[in-house]
Amino acid sequence: MDPGSRIWDGSNGDYALPENEVHVWRTGLDIDPVGLAKLRGILSPDERERSNRFHFEADRRRSVIGRGYLRLLLGKILDLPADGLRFDRDEFGKPRLIPSQRLPLQFNLSHSGDLILIAITIDRAVGIDVEKIRTDLDVDGVAARFFSANERETLALLAGPGRYEAFFTCWTRKEAYLKARGVGLSLALYQFDVSFLPDEEPRLLATRHDPAEARRWRLRALGLSPDYVAALAAQGADWKLKCWDWPPGRLMKDMHQN
Numbered sequence: 184m185d186p187g188s189r190i191w192d193g194s195n196g197d198y199a200l201p202e203n204e205v206h207v208w209r210t211g212l213d214i215d216p217v218g219l220a221k222l223r224g225i226l227s228p229d230e231r232e233r234s235n236r237f238h239f240e241a242d243r244r245r246s247v248i249g250r251g252y253l254r255l256l257l258g259k260i261l262d263l264p265a266d267g268l269r270f271d272r273d274e275f276g277k278p279r280l281i282p283s284q285r286l287p288l289q290f291n292l293s294h295s296g297d298l299i300l301i302a303i304t305i306d307r308a309v310g311i312d313v314e315k316i317r318t319d320l321d322v323d324g325v326a327a328r329f330f331s332a333n334e335r336e337t338l339a340l341l342a343g344p345g346r347y348e349a350f351f352t353c354w355t356r357k358e359a360y361l362k363a364r365g366v367g368l369s370l371a372l373y374q375f376d377v378s379f380l381p382d383e384e385p386r387l388l389a390t391r392h393d394p395a396e397a398r399r400w401r402l403r404a405l406g407l408s409p410d411y412v413a414a415l416a417a418q419g420a421d422w423k424l425k426c427w428d429w430p431p432g433r434l435m436k437d438m439h440q441n
């Protein structure tokens with residue numbers, strides 16, 4: 184077993200989310216046409232329309248499954264019907280739940296390859312990013328465009344196949360922080376540095392746009408299979424991470440009980 188995968192526990196159907204915990208749910212795209220149609224059925228007209236806009240069938244499918252699973256999960260935690268949940272977006276485009284009367288849940292979602300990760304918290308900003316490691320990428324070219332000077336220098340110290348993993352580790356940590364803040368491209372990527380050397384504690388090393396910012400967030404690496412890297416960023420320091428495996432079969436069973 185991959186050492187990083189030890190953080191994942193099988194879901195026992197208990198969806199309780201304590202205030203001082205951040206929960207991450209991992210699932211896949213392996214679902215039959217009937218299940219897919221059911222998930223599609225719980226989406227809002229707007230979500231269905233957005234998924235239809237993708238050119239490729241694989242992207243349409245991923246979009247339906249991601250939003251469908253998100254609804255099922257939030258519905259379970261809130262004990263509300265999944266198809267009745269309403270979302271909007273913040274000023275930077277980050278999707279959010281329209282405040283419910285039960286819990287101020289926050290969430291973020293990421294997909295890559297065959298994986299979907301969903302992070303959920305109570306009243307705490309959260310961002311998550313997963314990437315399938317690609318070795319056909321011009322990592323120096325991409326780093327020149329998106330990484331800070333310090334990050335590029337660190338990457339230049341690395342050689343061999345481990346460079347790709349380091350590159351995607353840096354990428355996912357930056358992206359998780361940006362997604363947590365919901366700021367997208369409005370925060371320049373060169374303004375902050377993340378750690379990404381193997382065995383280095385995941386953290387924001389410097390936040391030149393606001394030096395106090397580095398202390399306001401904690402980053403965590405989410406161990407997956409060797410083909411993937413993933414990172415999580417959540418506000419504050421006083422939280423515990425719990426990671427749940429939520430196989431599609433289990434999801435569909437839960438959906439029937441919804």
Ligand SMILES: CC(C)(COP(=O)(O)OP(=O)(O)OC[C@H]1O[C@@H](n2cnc3c(N)ncnc32)[C@H](O)[C@@H]1OP(=O)(O)O)[C@@H](O)C(=O)NCCC(=O)NCCS
Pocket residue numbers: 246249250275276277278291292293294295311312313329330353354357358361362363364365366367368372
């Ligand atoms: C919008 C953006 C966050 C999507 O990221 P991505 O890696 O392409 O895709 P992911 O699967 O990880 O995330 C997509 C999900 O993030 C969520 N999302 C969309 N906009 C978001 C935003 N502004 N902030 C946070 N989350 C957002 C959505 O739930 C979306 O899935 P959905 O549309 O099916 O609901 C990304 O394109 C972006 O703008 N990134 C910041 C800039 C950048 O270039 N970063 C490089 C890092 S080195």
